Amino acid sequence: MSKYLDERYSALAAYVPGEQPQDKKYIKLNTNESPYPPSQETLDAVNVGETELLRLYPDPDGRILTKKIADLYGVESKNVFLANGSDDILNFAFMAYCANGRKVYFADITYGFYSVFANLHNSDYTVIPLEADFSIDAEKFCGVDGCVFIANPNAPTGLALSLKEIERIVKSNPESVVVIDEAYVDFGAESAVNLVKNYDNLLVVQTFSKSRSMAGARLGFAIGNEEIINDLHKLRYSTNPYNINRLTLAAGSATIDSQKYYDENCKKIIETREYTKNELEKTGFFVLPSKANFIFASSKSIDGGELYLKLKEKGVLIRHFTTERIKNFNRITIGTPEEMKIFIDKVKEIMEEN
Ligand code: PMP
Numbered sequence: 001m002s003k004y005l006d007e008r009y010s011a012l013a014a015y016v017p018g019e020q021p022q023d024k025k026y027i028k029l030n031t032n033e034s035p036y037p038p039s040q041e042t043l044d045a046v047n048v049g050e051t052e053l054l055r056l057y058p059d060p061d062g063r064i065l066t067k068k069i070a071d072l073y074g075v076e077s078k079n080v081f082l083a084n085g086s087d088d089i090l091n092f093a094f095m096a097y098c099a100n101g102r103k104v105y106f107a108d109i110t111y112g113f114y115s116v117f118a119n120l121h122n123s124d125y126t127v128i129p130l131e132a133d134f135s136i137d138a139e140k141f142c143g144v145d146g147c148v149f150i151a152n153p154n155a156p157t158g159l160a161l162s163l164k165e166i167e168r169i170v171k172s173n174p175e176s177v178v179v180i181d182e183a184y185v186d187f188g189a190e191s192a193v194n195l196v197k198n199y200d201n202l203l204v205v206q207t208f209s210k211s212r213s214m215a216g217a218r219l220g221f222a223i224g225n226e227e228i229i230n231d232l233h234k235l236r237y238s239t240n241p242y243n244i245n246r247l248t249l250a251a252g253s254a255t256i257d258s259q260k261y262y263d264e265n266c267k268k269i270i271e272t273r274e275y276t277k278n279e280l281e282k283t284g285f286f287v288l289p290s291k292a293n294f295i296f297a298s299s300k301s302i303d304g305g306e307l308y309l310k311l312k313e314k315g316v317l318i319r320h321f322t323t324e325r326i327k328n329f330n331r332i333t334i335g336t337p338e339e340m341k342i343f344i345d346k347v348k349e350i351m352e353e354n
Pocket residue numbers: 084085086087088111151155181183206207208209215219220
């Protein structure tokens with residue numbers, strides 16, 4: 001830290017992303033990326049012609065892609081906001097609705113970036129503990145006096161709330177924005193997108209990083225009522241109007257055009273998830289029922305941190321968190337069936353060596 005840094009940032013603990021190691025080739029099950037490549041249409045869209053156009057700024061409103069997303073989700077373009085990954089949107093939402101001492105509520109075990117944004121924007125935040133079984137009790141998020149952030153399905157647990165429970169939370173907080181972070185919704189949970197028509201305070205956030213194989217391109221979108229979307233545009237135009245580059249816009253449009261391919265991938269990932277869960281359970285693991293492209297698992301026979309390290313030595317990378325409540329767990333991204341077979345074999349080897 002330099003002596004020049006504004007003192008309000010001196011105690012800020014930045015977000016720590018999962019490892020992107022360069023030392024050797026791992027089976028990478030640690031950052032919830034898709035194991036499948038983008039569709040042929042997506043690949044074709046990032047072509048020489050589009051690359052030549054890089055000398056020009058992109059459309060700051062990404063109108064073509066915005067319209068395609070609006071059509072896919074049955075809303076209008078004015079209800080759609082695009083950004084550089086969904087993290088970008090979450091940042092804008094904290095900035096717009098929870099900064100400078102305003103109140104915000106989120107779970108104790110959830111996406112780690114919420115507390116980072118809350119600290120960055122000096123929110124007055126309250127952490128609501130998950131239940132003993134790691135589920136969210138919707139009641140505890142109802143009628144609170146501030147903004148609410150819920151990841152649905154939640155990360156890193158993979159557990160999802162029903163649409164009914166989400167609606168209860170949104171309905172009970174009419175004076176505050178409720179952000180439903182649906183980064184993993186395509187792997188089996190119910191989306192709240194259709195509720196946007198009925199509730200002015202709902203903002204649904206999604207991403208192209210998981211189900212649409214575009215984590216490296218950085219593209220997220222949000223759906224909400226026009227006024228909320230305009231708030232976000234105002235902040236975007238006040239920071240970086242060209243926050244999505246040309247190649248990403250082109251890739252994103254082609255991705256929506258090949259939605260069927262991505263739906264098939266989601267189906268495969270869900271099947272592989274259930275296979276992996278069953279195999280781990282046979283090996284004595286406790287695995288939460290996930291609606292995401294990852295599972296959250298622990299074993300009484302091996303410490304979570306030790307399993308993570310031993311798998312890493314064997315070339316398989318998973319995600320371990322040191323937070324007290326979940327330190328015996330690991331989050332395992334669902335890869336291809338072949339990758340998950342190797343993962344299971346390595347886990348069995350480690351359990352036998354133990
Ligand atoms: N929300 C949740 C719950 C996530 O796990 C992630 C991925 N780390 C994100 C949002 C952000 O994803 P991206 O910025 O790649 O869209």
